Amino acid sequence: MWFFGLFSRKKKREKSRDTAYKRLEAILERRRPVSVTEIVPKAEFEENSEKIKEKIITWVSDTFKVSPERVKVEFEEHNGYIVIITNVTFE
Amino acid sequence: MAKVIVVTSGKGGVGKTTVVANLGCTLAKLGDKVCVIDADIGLKNLDVVLGLENRVVHTLLDVVNGKVSAQEALVKHKQQRNLYLLATSQVATKEMVSPEDMKAVVKALHPLFDYIIIDSPAGIERGFRNAVAPAELALIVTTPELPALSDADRVVGLLENLGFDEKAMKVVLNRFKPKMVKAGEMLTEQDVASTLALEIVGVIPDCEDVIIATNKGIPVVLNGDLGVARVFENVARRLKGETIPLDQDLAQVQEKGFLTFLRNLFTRKRS
Numbered sequence: 001m002w003f004f005g006l007f008s009r010k011k012k013r014e015k016s017r018d019t020a021y022k023r024l025e026a027i028l029e030r031r032r033p034v035s036v037t038e039i040v041p042k043a044e045f046e047e048n049s050e051k052i053k054e055k056i057i058t059w060v061s062d063t064f065k066v067s068p069e070r071v072k073v074e075f076e077e078h079n080g081y082i083v084i085i086t087n088v089t090f091e
Numbered sequence: 092m093a094k095v096i097v098v099t100s101g102k103g104g105v106g107k108t109t110v111v112a113n114l115g116c117t118l119a120k121l122g123d124k125v126c127v128i129d130a131d132i133g134l135k136n137l138d139v140v141l142g143l144e145n146r147v148v149h150t151l152l153d154v155v156n157g158k159v160s161a162q163e164a165l166v167k168h169k170q171q172r173n174l175y176l177l178a179t180s181q182v183a184t185k186e187m188v189s190p191e192d193m194k195a196v197v198k199a200l201h202p203l204f205d206y207i208i209i210d211s212p213a214g215i216e217r218g219f220r221n222a223v224a225p226a227e228l229a230l231i232v233t234t235p236e237l238p239a240l241s242d243a244d245r246v247v248g249l250l251e252n253l254g255f256d257e258k259a260m261k262v263v264l265n266r267f268k269p270k271m272v273k274a275g276e277m278l279t280e281q282d283v284a285s286t287l288a289l290e291i292v293g294v295i296p297d298c299e300d301v302i303i304a305t306n307k308g309i310p311v312v313l314n315g316d317l318g319v320a321r322v323f324e325n326v327a328r329r330l331k332g333e334t335i336p337l338d339q340d341l342a343q344v345q346e347k348g349f350l351t352f353l354r355n356l357f358t359r360k361r362s
Contacts, residue, residue: 015275017282020237024278024286027241 045082049075052084060088093126093204095197096330097226098263099250100233101242103213106265107232109301111210112140112310114230114330117323119174120312121331123205126165128196129179130222131212132188138178141168142308147178154199155192161199170313175204185217190224197225215249223250228259228330230292234266235278244287262289263326266297269341280337293326294340295319318343 045052053073061068072087098111108131115127128151129137138144149164154177161177168174177196193209200207211222223229229250233243243262250260264283271277284291298319304311312320322340329335 017272017275017278020278021282021286024237024240024282027237028244028286 042082056084056086060086064088064090093197093201093207094228094330095201095207095209095226096228096230097130097209097211097223098230098232099211099219099222099246100213100231100239101215101246102233102239105232105234105239106295106301107213108136108140108210109305109310110230110232110263110265110295111137111208113312113319113323114326115141115174115206115208116168116171116310116312117320117327118206118208118330119168119171121324121327122173124173124175124203125171125206125208126175126177126200126204128177128207128209130188130193130209130218132179132183132185132218132221133181134212135179135181137210138166138176139308140305141176141310143168143176143178144308147176150178150180150183151196152180152183152187154196155188161196162203170309185212185221188221190221193221194225215246219246219249220253223253223255228261229255230261230263231287231289232263232265233283233287235264235268235272235280235283240278240283240286247287247289257289260289261292262287264291264294267294268297280341291337292329293322294337295322295326296343 053075056073057068057071060066060071066088070089074085074087076083076085098107098114100107111127115125119125127137127141129135130151131137132151138147143166146166148166149159151164153159154161154164164177165175166178168176177200197207197209207225209222209226212218231243231246231250233239247260262283264280267280268277272279280291280294296319298311300319301311304314307314312323321343325335325340325343
């Protein structure tokens with residue numbers, strides 16, 4: 001078997017430039033939607049967070065025809081931004 | 092009236108101060124009257140790179156506090172007589188200066204110069220906001236590495252929020268290693284231009300002479316690698332509106348190997 005391994009090892013190794021380019025694109029893509037010009041004050045969000053949660057749960061539940069109990073909505077803070085994470089299990 | 096340029100990056104250690112010193116010297120060599128301002132309060136280095144650390148009497152803080160005028164605080168360069176430095180203080184903090192203070196200082200120097208180049212501190216905090224406040228053009232210095240490019244992109248976003256459009260932001264690609272690019276182990280200048288979606292105004296090769304020049308306190312364009320000096324001249328001419336293809340920078344970078352070897356063979360022993 002080692003004999004065949006000799007040939008399979010000769011597969012072209014990906015250059016680190018290609019890896020770097022893919023990683024860079026991924027990093028920048030993740031960030032770009034966050035670069036918004038309109039920023040909602042944090043206090044305004046905190047006042048309405050429960051309402052936001054309810055609305056998202058209702059919308060997801062209605063759109064995908066799942067029970068509201070199966071929709072999980074969480075708020076997390078990343079680098080000073082509030083991120084809304086909505087979790088629903090599809091079969 | 093001066094054109095006001097801020098040299099910024101996001102990530103530290105990518106060569107902002109070296110770019111400011113060499114670009115300032117190059118523009119001065121081309122006949123422009125240039126003022127370079129060190130806005131990196133508390134961690135200043137521009138005076139050291141220019142070899143003027145012993146000549147600084149007054150600083151940016153003295154000007155902001157009204158002790159002296161901006162003109163009185165300027166230090167003239169030893170070799171380039173139309174290059175001036177407004178140094179900053181090492182024992183102050185960035186919070187002691189506001190963006191409005193910086194605008195007032197630059198406004199006072201505006202009629203005296205053709206170019207005012209501001210050396211921004213690393214980071215995106217108060218010091219960055221101070222440095223960019225009076226500028227009309229931002230040069231974003233980056234190396235072709237992920238952390239520097241990621242931070243450069245973050246700075247581009249912040250500059251956009253502060254009102255800079257894509258024509259007012261340009262990239263200087265520093266510490267470029269053509270051998271690594273050729274081997275497929277470093278991002279190319281096209282990769283950087285396409286990911287940041289901005290024009291590159293200079294590709295500066297990674298060069299040992301820059302370290303030697305800093306050791307001596309003489310910017311490399313005044314006493315060092317001819318290839319690097321030509322690249323900085325290309326950058327300066329592009330900023331003046333000339334159209335010089337980026338290939339010309341790369342030609343300097345690529346021909347460096349053998350030519351530099353030959354030149355070093357005959358010149359190094361003098362110093």
